[in-house]
Amino acid sequence: xxxxxxxxELTFLLGMAFQLVLTEFVREVEAAGYEELRPIHGLAFQVxxxxxATSSELAERLGVTKQAAGQIxxxxxxxxxxxxxxxxxxxxxxxxxxxxxxxxxxAVAGRVMRELEARVGERLGxxxxxxxxxxxAGLIRGLAGADLPPLRPIW
Amino acid sequence: xxxxxxxxELTFLLGMAFQLVLTEFVREVEAAGYEELRPIHGLAFQVxxxxxATSSELAERLGVTKQAAGQIxxxxxxxxxxxxxxxxxxxxxxxxxxxxxxxxxxAVAGRVMRELEARVGERLGxxxxxxxxxxxAGLIRGLAGADLPPLRPIW
DNA sequence: CTCCTGAGTAAACTAGCTTTACTCCTGTGA
DNA sequence: TCACAGGAGTAAAGCTAGTTTACTCAGGAG
Numbered sequence: 001x002x003x004x005x006x007x008x009e010l011t012f013l014l015g016m017a018f019q020l021v022l023t024e025f026v027r028e029v030e031a032a033g034y035e036e037l038r039p040i041h042g043l044a045f046q047v048x049x050x051x052x053a054t055s056s057e058l059a060e061r062l063g064v065t066k067q068a069a070g071q072i073x074x075x076x077x078x079x080x081x082x083x084x085x086x087x088x089x090x091x092x093x094x095x096x097x098x099x100x101x102x103x104x105x106x107a108v109a110g111r112v113m114r115e116l117e118a119r120v121g122e123r124l125g126x127x128x129x130x131x132x133x134x135x136x137a138g139l140i141r142g143l144a145g146a147d148l149p150p151l152r153p154i155w
Numbered sequence: 156x157x158x159x160x161x162x163x164e165l166t167f168l169l170g171m172a173f174q175l176v177l178t179e180f181v182r183e184v185e186a187a188g189y190e191e192l193r194p195i196h197g198l199a200f201q202v203x204x205x206x207x208a209t210s211s212e213l214a215e216r217l218g219v220t221k222q223a224a225g226q227i228x229x230x231x232x233x234x235x236x237x238x239x240x241x242x243x244x245x246x247x248x249x250x251x252x253x254x255x256x257x258x259x260x261x262a263v264a265g266r267v268m269r270e271l272e273a274r275v276g277e278r279l280g281x282x283x284x285x286x287x288x289x290x291x292a293g294l295i296r297g298l299a300g301a302d303l304p305p306l307r308p309i310w
Numbered sequence: 311c312t313c314c315t316g317a318g319t320a321a322a323c324t325a326g327c328t329t330t331a332c333t334c335c336t337g338t339g340a
Numbered sequence: 341t342c343a344c345a346g347g348a349g350t351a352a353a354g355c356t357a358g359t360t361t362a363c364t365c366a367g368g369a370g
Contacts, residue, residue, distance in 0.1 A: 005292040005303075010272045010284075011180055013291040014173040020298040021166050040357095056317060068358055070319070091366050092317040110164075117165045123297035124290065129165075132290035135283055136168040137160040142278035143175040211348060223327055225349070247335050247348040
């Protein structure tokens with residue numbers, strides 16, 4: 001064998017694996033007609049998916065300033081993926097909620113992810129895939145503790 | 156158990172794991188006195204480490220335009236991490252090579268990575284770590300084939 | 311009321327690229 | 341020998357996706 005990957009640092013292995021999976025994911029989602037959406041928009045949908053949130057809450061979950069979150073919301077609103085509705089607690093608060101269009105994107109993105117994971121499973125074998133997931137979960141628990149890391153990766 | 160990570164998509168698991176490891180790596184390298192260097196500079200050092208390269212070659216390996224590579228080289232040169240020397244093949248070519256200062260950074264970064272991997276190994280157990288590495292290598296081989304992905308991740 | 315806090319917005323700035331458009335140098339072929 | 345094609349490098353402007361600074365507005369506590 002003498003695989004150069006055997007001697008590659010864990011950090012690089014993780015980076016390459018993530019990069020490959022993400023690139024493939026983005027490629028397929030774009031091919032499904034979502035060229036106007038970047039990964040961060042999908043992450044925003046994840047945050048908003050159950051009941052919505054204010055843009056300040058969104059900012060915190062995404063790890064950006066609230067101005068940046070405001071720009072993202074405006075971008076998504078222009079294109080019909082979110083609506084701003086009244087917030088139950090009043091004040092200046094506005095609740096950002098997903099439209100059907102965004103729900104559909106979530107469905108497509110979920111399907112693409114599951115297909116991608118299935119393809120990886122075919123190559124690795126089902127037990128290996130389960131093992132990989134377990135090891136990754138263990139690593140994440142070990143480094144992050146109880147609170148999961150913020151959604152938005154920063155390079 | 157009922158761990159929410161069990162139901163998390165593989166793509167997210169990889170992203171979180173990479174994010175956590177990278178953040179910790181960056182934090183420790185900065186603490187060692189390298190606040191002026193970003194991850195891409197470390198990647199450039201990896202490309203240049205054995206015999207150097209022209210900035211066009213560097214651009215290709217990093218996945219950026221040659222202008223961007225030129226800017227990176229200029230930044231590193233100002234701070235004493237690289238030198239531009241005559242290129243054996245002449246023309247307008249200039250060979251960008253590392254200084255001792257950059258070699259020292261490579262040593263420190265390597266040590267930090269190995270310590271980080273060792274800490275992950277302690278939590279996971281040595282066999283688990285080996286397994287994780289094997290699964291990741293398999294995933295990378297499966298998705299990338301023979302040619303490894305470019306160094307620079309694009310989000 | 312007044313003042314404080316937190317939500318939201320506006321405008322200017324910034325980093326880190328890319329695009330466009332050159333200037334050099336050298337090897338090739340008429 | 342001499343145009344000229346092509347690759348290396350540089351310069352300047354433009355772009356994207358954010359941050360910083362500085363406000364306005366709404367409600368609640370005292």
